[in-house]
Amino acid sequence: MKPLAVNLRQLETQSVQLTGEAPPEVLEIESLDDLIEVVGPFRYDLHVQLNGDALLVQGRMELGLRCTCARCLRPFDRPVQLEGWAGMADLEGEESLQSQGDWVDLAPLLRDDVALAFPQHPLCDDSCGGLVPPGQDSASEADGGSRGEAFSSEWSVLDRLKL
Numbered sequence: 789m790k791p792l793a794v795n796l797r798q799l800e801t802q803s804v805q806l807t808g809e810a811p812p813e814v815l816e817i818e819s820l821d822d823l824i825e826v827v828g829p830f831r832y833d834l835h836v837q838l839n840g841d842a843l844l845v846q847g848r849m850e851l852g853l854r855c856t857c858a859r860c861l862r863p864f865d866r867p868v869q870l871e872g873w874a875g876m877a878d879l880e881g882e883e884s885l886q887s888q889g890d891w892v893d894l895a896p897l898l899r900d901d902v903a904l905a906f907p908q909h910p911l912c913d914d915s916c917g918g919l920v921p922p923g924q925d926s927a928s929e930a931d932g933g934s935r936g937e938a939f940s941s942e943w944s945v946l947d948r949l950k951l
């Protein structure tokens with residue numbers, strides 16, 4: 789049985805707590821971003837209850853990602869985390885979750901929100917200065933003068949992006 793499956797018969801009488809760790813394959817999630825690789829594990833602590841013809845799922849999820857910094861291209865590991873997450877899925881109708889007998893796999897419901905939480909622009913650090921082009925030392929970046937270091941370094945990053 790899939791680790792993210794819940795039993796509807798059981799849910800008719802009581803809510804279910806799904807807690808554990810699984811390889812990322814259970815989510816069948818793929819990264820569309822070259823800078824992000826899904827490495828796992830997928831950790832979850834989810835409370836599942838039946839709500840009429842729908843399932844209400846609440847809790848926290850974490851999925852291990854290996855990212856490449858968009859500025860300096862350095863690889864780093866950072867999980868995507870969803871705290872206080874809640875999702876709802878119909879058990880009937882076109883958009884409903886697929887069931888096998890009394891079992892329903894929650895993966896499709898969880899997958900989309902986890903994927904949406906992937907970083908859009910992964911940075912090893914918010915202050916990452918990026919790659920310093922050859923021949924350009926820190927002295928030339930200090931030309932911003934009184935406008936402040938943060939301001940001038942932001943512009944130098946923009947300049948590099950245009951290249």
Ligand SMILES: [Zn+2]
Nearest residue numbers: 857860912916
């Ligand atoms: Zn970086």
